Amino acid sequence: MKLVGIVLVFVCTFGGLLIAMHFDFTKFTHLLMLVLGAMPGEFVIIFGCAVAAFVIAESGDTIKSTIGYLGALTKPAAFSKDDYIELFSMLFTVFKLARTKGWLALENHIENPDESDLFGQFPTFKGDHHALIFLCDYLRIISLGNDKPGEIGALMSEEIHTIEHHEGHPGHAVQHMADGIPALGIVAAVLGVIKTMASINEPPEVLGKLIGGALVGTFLGVWLSYAFVSPIASAMAGKAETKVMYFKCMKVCIVAFLGGAAPQVAVEFGRKFLPHDVQPTFQELEEKLNELPSPS
Numbered sequence: 038m039k040l041v042g043i044v045l046v047f048v049c050t051f052g053g054l055l056i057a058m059h060f061d062f063t064k065f066t067h068l069l070m071l072v073l074g075a076m077p078g079e080f081v082i083i084f085g086c087a088v089a090a091f092v093i094a095e096s097g098d099t100i101k102s103t104i105g106y107l108g109a110l111t112k113p114a115a116f117s118k119d120d121y122i123e124l125f126s127m128l129f130t131v132f133k134l135a136r137t138k139g140w141l142a143l144e145n146h147i148e149n150p151d152e153s154d155l156f157g158q159f160p161t162f163k164g165d166h167h168a169l170i171f172l173c174d175y176l177r178i179i180s181l182g183n184d185k186p187g188e189i190g191a192l193m194s195e196e197i198h199t200i201e202h203h204e205g206h207p208g209h210a211v212q213h214m215a216d217g218i219p220a221l222g223i224v225a226a227v228l229g230v231i232k233t234m235a236s237i238n239e240p241p242e243v244l245g246k247l248i249g250g251a252l253v254g255t256f257l258g259v260w261l262s263y264a265f266v267s268p269i270a271s272a273m274a275g276k277a278e279t280k281v282m283y284f285k286c287m288k289v290c291i292v293a294f295l296g297g298a299a300p301q302v303a304v305e306f307g308r309k310f311l312p313h314d315v316q317p318t319f320q321e322l323e324e325k326l327n328e329l330p331s332p333s
Contacts, residue, residue, distance in 0.1 A: 039111070040110060043110075043265070046265065050260065054069075071246065071249050072253055072256075074250065075250035082225040083221045083257055083258050084218070084261065086224070087214050103207040103210060103273070106208065106273040107273075113276055114315065116282070116283050117315060121286065121311060121317060123159050124286065127159040128291075128294075130155060131332075133300045133332050140176070140180035143180060146173075147180065148177075150169050165283075171196070172287060175192075189295060193291070194288070197284050204280050212267060212274075214266060214270075215270055216262070223258065226253075226255045229250055229252070230251050233248055285310070286307045290303050290306060291303075293307075301323075304326070
């Protein structure tokens with residue numbers, strides 16, 4: 038849908054221009070050629086400077102993360118309903134093993150998660166390195182004797198806050214870039230005016246074309262910022278929220294289990310915590326949990 042939105046921006050912009058010109062295709066074509074003729078240079082000034090400023094301001098890790106988050110245009114959510122069903126299945130298996138055989142039964146799985154048969158049953162979770170390490174670290178703390186839900190929950194909240202800041206920063210950084218692009222459009226327009234003033238002796242039709250080309254900078258700066266870069270930043274921030282939700286969901290389940298809830302009830306706490314677009318039904322989750330083999 039986001040790619041459809043990008044197409045609609047072009048359709049509405051130039052379609053609206055055509056309507057405003059009362060479907061005079063001759064004038065529309067002439068104006069469009071003027072805009073397209075000036076656009077390459079103006080685009081390099083505006084977007085090139087915006088990207089350069091972004092590189093100056095941000096760390097290498099943020100730049101790398103930002104490139105990765107551009108995938109939000111095609112995949113707006115980091116996790117699907119099936120991914121959460123798998124997460125709950127994994128947590129249910131861990132809780133059931135801890136309840137029946139004690140926390141020490143998880144030691145081999147925690148210390149060597151990449152070689153664990155238990156985690157191997159859940160490839161999506163196992164493939165997420167940060168989520169895997171997050172869970173194993175807390176299971177290790179619990180197995181060492183600190184199973185107080187209040188303390189574990191508070192510590193998890195602090196770490197999730199750090200994760201939230203890290204994952205949300207690329208979107209915030211791109212939004213800052215979007216905020217500066219209209220001003221860079223003015224810079225491009227001013228340079229165009231300077232170019233025009235250097236040709237002040239030219240006839241009116243030449244000056245008109247030069248002034249029109251200069252104003253393309255203002256148009257392009259505002260258009261790029263509000264129609265493209267800022268919405269992309271919002272999409273990135275939205276995807277970051279869906280990533281953080283995964284960790285929050287684990288926290289809810291773990292704290293509920295430490296508080297005395299049965300394994301199935303603990304994962305039900307997590308299920309109810311989820312937004313409806315990725316929340317499995319009680320029946321869907323129950324069917325999946327009933328299919329799981331006994332943990333060992």
